[in-house]
Amino acid sequence: MRHNLRHLRVFLAVAEAGSVTRAAASAHLSQPAVTQAISKLEAALGVALFDRSPHGLFPTPAGETFRLRVQRAFALLDRVVAEIAPRLQLTITAAQTEALIAVSDAENFTLAAKRLGLAQPTVHRAITQLEQDAQRKLFERTALGTVATRLGHSLAQAARLALAELSQAEAELAELRSESAGKIVIGAMPLSRSHILPTAIVKFQQERQGQTILITEGPYAELLSGLRRGEIDFLIGALRYPVPIDDVEQRELFQDTAVMIGRPGHPIFGKGQADLAQLAQYPWVVSPPATPIRNHFDRLFGEQGLVPRQLVEAGSLILMREILNETDYLGFASGGQVRAEIARGLLRRIDFDLTATRRPIGLTTRSGWLPTPAQRLLIQTIENAA
Incomplete structure (x- = not known):
């Protein structure tokens, strides 16, 4: 309007x-x-x-x-x-x-x-x-x-953010009329899409059946830009430290640790306790450069002077899973992101200590952002799911 x-x-x-x-x-x-x-x-x-x-x-x-x-x-x-x-x-x-x-x-x-x-x-x-x-x-x-x-x-x-406030106003007035208006727009990073959001959204929409939720995906820099422009309500995923810019705020929900994975029956599982030198002999599917999980991967091998034989850089869990299931590639991913695949037996976790890769997962919002009641309920539901 x-x-x-x-x-x-x-x-x-x-x-x-x-x-x-x-x-x-x-x-x-x-x-x-x-x-x-x-x-x-x-x-x-x-x-x-x-x-x-x-x-x-x-x-x-x-x-x-x-x-x-x-x-x-x-x-x-x-x-x-x-x-x-x-x-x-x-x-x-x-x-x-x-x-x-x-x-x-x-x-x-x-x-x-x-x-x-x-x-x-x-x-x-x-x-x-x-x-x-x-x-x-x-x-x-x-x-x-x-x-x-x-x-x-x-x-x-300033005009973008002012218009976003007026859109928030329309949503709140609609709620006072027992109606739903507008969309809640979430900038979702990979872990949240596979682990937290599905459960939270289903729970939320049981209470707010008429509320539309839009999930926006993309590189962190694009999601952050959309948040700051008022086009995205909040981000959920790996937090950045230091905070990338002073007009956003971060709130931690939990800690996540990376895992190494392969297909069931992969040769690596028949060699006992794997070491980095052995692991570097295999090709890998990893996250794109400059992402937190990729930084952990590069540091892990780089500190030992090792360079994995071949890399496929991809942000898609589905693509990673399919490559791993059909080949001897290994994967390096967020533990929460691949939890369901491991539980279903589609992928198997490699026994390797990665506690040093622990990283905070949480919400990023604009400084001073005032959520509507519906947005506040969704955030509470996400916090409970996390």
Whole structure:
């Protein structure tokens, strides 16, 4: 839902003043304009935001919920707006913020317009007006594309997070109406997809049958970027130390240890206690470079001056399992990730002490993130499953 930003500021003014008259004076608007803005907002949201009485207007429970999210949204947006041009607080529109985000992402007006389903001149006009009001260039036109300036990038990022807060507000208002809205988006790393999430999601959806959950997969750097942009609600998987950037927070759930695995009947199981020199003679399926589990693998052999004979680098457990089942390749993976395959007899664990590979698994969220009740319940369910 696209919200009229001016109407949202009027809503905050009324909630603060408790009176249309006082809110109109503080916002330099007529009383009918304030009344109309609140009416349109309530109609769009499908809830009453205020209880009307002879003593004034008082936020309903839905109004209080909405006010908190709107305040958080403007706190994110206005901090950057104040650095660029304070007057933008009065002039910036939702259409302009959407155009700003789209052009910043696509680095091209035509592609941005296609993403928004608009004509290219419409998007160009929105950015031009925004730059005129800001009296700053928010984009640099280069031979390689339309690239956001530092301030343009900062404003686009603030707008993304502000819109994410408004989406959270819609989900919370829907819950007050006993409805489900939006999606909970989880950035899931390999261990969580095979070990924690399946159990947690089934349990959660027994209680919240109408709630949609979207699992996003990808390299850690991409998932972290999506989290910071407000496109992903939280990440679950191996934690990074030190924390990669100061606008995210990590919470440990448990510790996981790597395992070496092979197919049942692999020759390595007939040779007694295996040592690294023997293991280095076999080809391996391992995680991609720069992942925590791969770092452990490289360090384990590297400290002994050993180089395994051949590597297949893959992030897919299914691919690893199939290669191991058909060949004499060995695998190096998270113990939690392959627990089910070992329990079912599809793979066999090699007896080798890997306690030094212990690593923390947990949740990563944006600093200051405020989950909705549904998100909070899902996180609690994940914590219980872990």
